[in-house]
Amino acid sequence: MTDTRPVLLVLDYPGRREEARIADLRLQERGYDVRHLLVAPFSRELDAPSYARDLVRRHRLAEASVAAVLSYCMSAAIAQEVAALVNRDQEPVRVVLFDAEPVTPAAVAGQYAEALRQMAEQLDVGQPQPWSGQIFDEDALTRRPDEVIRRMRQELVGFATSALTAGSYDEDEAAGTASALAELYLDWLVHLVAAYHATWPAWGGSVVHVLSRSPGFTGPWPGARETHLVRTAAPRADLLSTAEVAAMVDAHLRQVPTSVTRSGERA
Amino acid sequence: MSGPRDDATPPPEPGVAVTEACVRREDLLDTEYEPPDSELEARIAGVEAAVLGIDRVSRTDSFFELGGTSLHAVRICARIERTLGYRALPMWLIECDVLQAFAARIASEGMGVDG
Structure with a gap:
């Protein structure tokens, strides 16, 4: 029917x-x-x-x-x-x-900062310095969104890997877990970047x-x-x-x- | 290595307490426990319980209400893949936070990792 x-x-x-x-x-x-x-x-x-x-x-x-x-x-x-x-x-x-x-560049930057805050809380480590602020300017987000996402991924994975390794994961486990965790947040951040474009x-x-x-x-x-x-x-x-x-x-x-x-x- | 290995403990059989659990489910939730409806639900419940550090998970329990985070979702799905042989995306657990829905999602979309 x-x-x-x-x-x-x-x-x-x-x-x-x-x-x-x-x-x-x-x-x-x-x-x-x-x-x-x-x-x-x-x-x-x-x-x-x-x-x-x-x-x-x-x-x-x-x-x-x-x-x-x-x-x-x-x-x-x-x-x-x-x-x-x-x-x-x-x-x-x-x-x-x-x-x-x-979506605005400020919104993307804000959600990225929130991703870092949540990861820090879950990993039980201090929140990192906002070292990525400069990648969210309107020009970068408009002209090189792929580069913005690449840098976000690099920084999210690096942050999580460091925290997990310090927390007694071995390197392989830390890398795999950090990557999977970062991808969860990147799904959302990519969604926002796409909506911006x-x-x-x-x-x-x-x-x-x-x-x-x-x-x-x-x-x-x-x-x-x-x-x-x-x-x-x-x-x-x-x-x-x-x-x-x-x-x-x-x-x-x-x-x-x-x-x-x-x-x-x-x- | 004494870290929180995802595959350190085999999934429990239905009805078997999880040895690494440290919190009773009933200390977290007021809802009545409903046992798993299938072997797959039981094994996924065992994995969730082990990773979340609680004694058991009802098929009606929300992963979030048991204190689950994105990191827990990643660890649960990694363990499901390693020990049960099913593909499981962490986002599936976030989309389907109730155990029975998560198990149904895995049953329908999580084809065996080993073929």
Whole structure:
């Protein structure tokens, strides 16, 4: 029997975090075929169009009839590229973003520093000096993303190897464990670098941008025909576990967008 | 070498306490223990318990709620590959943090390392 459920593509990077996830909206219980695109092994493409093409290929979406793409936080730029790739019907694919923001060099640097902090905590050693700050300037990130990633990998592996060796691992064990640990963080950092290298394609559709009460990006979404901002009273951590948000998204996806526009504002 | 070798201890058989464990599961969680539903679940539970240093892992337990970190995920997956012969990506454990889901992921995608 043919599955006629509307297909929703979700880009919400996995991992433990305080904030609820798009999965917590439980949209499959409202009759959707929900497909999570960000699953391991992750793409290592360093620009958003290539990363998106990789996702479409891996998940065999070339022929899929997609109703909407949903994305959280800094994955939004890649979600938009995915929307452009699967946008083949007369009606443009809908894009729903949650607390979304374009990736900046400062964001990449901040997440790299967080990776180092987490590794230091897990390895029970002091946090290293921020020796990598200079590799995150806009010029380096824009012109040589491969070099930025290479240096991040080198430094993450070196840091972890030193800590593990000092902690009585032998060299082979330390090297293998350090490499695997670094790759976990590099998956995320590559994702951010790819999102930074976005083309903001105009796929013909509009964006519904659902915001928690925390400060965040509220500008018109680049490339969108129009941007509907939906402000909620939810704390950032609870945005995606709020029943009203799930109901609002469902209503929007069922082409009853009045509740969206009524409660929101047009950017 | 006295370091934390990933393959130092063979995976326990179902129902056998992990000798290197130092913490009781029930000291960490209030939820009821559910035994493994298959031999694979049991062996993966044994590996998780050994690496996390607890006496047992319920099939409904979240790796994170047992104190699991990225480093633990790396060590657990390395040990699964060495001792059970299954491919296991650390990110699978982070995506599927509940034991039964992690075991299902390995069963479906973790083809035998040795063929």
